[in-house]
Amino acid sequence: MTNLAGASIWFVGARAMQHFVEFLQTHGSRFVDGTIITVQQAILAALLAIAIAAVMGLMRLSKIWAVRGASIVYIEFFRGTSLLVQLYWIFFVLPLFGITLEKFTAGFIAVGMNLGAYGAELVRGSIQAVPRGQYEAALALNMSTYKRMTRIILPQALLIMLPPWGNLLIELLKGTALVSLISVADLMFEAKQINGVTYLSAECFGTALIIYYLMARVVVAPSMRMFETAWSRKMGRA
């Protein structure tokens, strides 16, 4: 009896596998195309987010209230509304103000600006988390403000903020799925298109989910961990 059950499970599993392989043979190339666009969007958005996070995070700590205020407004605005709302606003409303962006550009700009606001808070938090004695020692050694920042504070702050940045970059990768809604032909968009033709929803969206998962778990997370180890070794902490 158990043998029969085992055999039939094996049979069903093999059939499903064969079906899935056929599905990938027919539509695999489109998933590859979509993945390439998703990777491009994620890289461009990440570069933008890192730049914004650095600038806004430092501005947030400025002694001049106008500078600090500007960064608070930016951060609270982008963290207080949804990425999807920001994306639609940038794509549908900005043209009315004479700024027309192509959908590809609008996509990564929206994702980058949104995640940049979250990143700015990480930058601020990590700089504040560097022990106070480090500031005081740098001051006692008569270092200039610039030198104190670049040689003492920021390298240590980077070590503190790297783990949360790993999570943030995974959030960013996930955020790029939304650009499919303004018809950028990314992974999500291709999955939706293939689903519209074949109605094989489990296969389409399942494949997309697995690709996103692999990108996050096999590419982003380990490379961030490697960077973290390398940096802490450079700082003489490991």
Add this chain to the structure above:
Amino acid sequence: MFDWKWDFTIEIMPRLLWATLNTLMAAGFGYLIALVVGLVFALAQRTGFRPLTMVVREIVEFIRSTPLVVQIFFVFYVGPQFGIRLSPWTSGMIAIGLHYAAYLSEVYRAGLDSVPRGQWEACKALNLSNGRTYFRIIIPQALPPSLPGMGNYLVGIFKDTPMLSVIGVAELMHTATAVGSETYRYLEPYTIVGLIFLAISLPTAFGLRRFEAWVRRAFGMS
């Protein structure tokens, strides 16, 4: 501003405000599901039964590292393929609830881990039952450190509800898009949506921080 029409704004306002109620309802229901399922996920990882722990761990990781929109589409479209028809509302709630359950389970886990080992050992030494250990000793201590994370995800789930519009849940974003495509005016609806989100999420975040401080004081933790 440029060609902002106030009469049009006032005309569409009631529709958008009604849709805001739907958005709040979606966030509320989704959060309730997430609170409960998240606890199940967290406790399942503490059972000590390794296969279960590993499977749940992997499920949580998978949900956390894949996009919510894809999950929403998955839940909505895969059911019918196997003869299960789910309404947009139901599948939306399942998807967003499970997504945030995975996040909340991590918050619970960190909270439970933050309770010192000695507390567990003291419970065992005093021969307290499992239920008593959890409800009288562990959870009261695990709750205050978990609250900031839980609060963040409450605001987070609210900000992610616009994604439900992709399967046709008539929440705020969906209504704004509908208004836009009827009137060919996107400036006012999308701007108002942004402002409504700000007007709700900023005070909520502020209120939650006050609440956390109050709880910490009430539990005598600071």
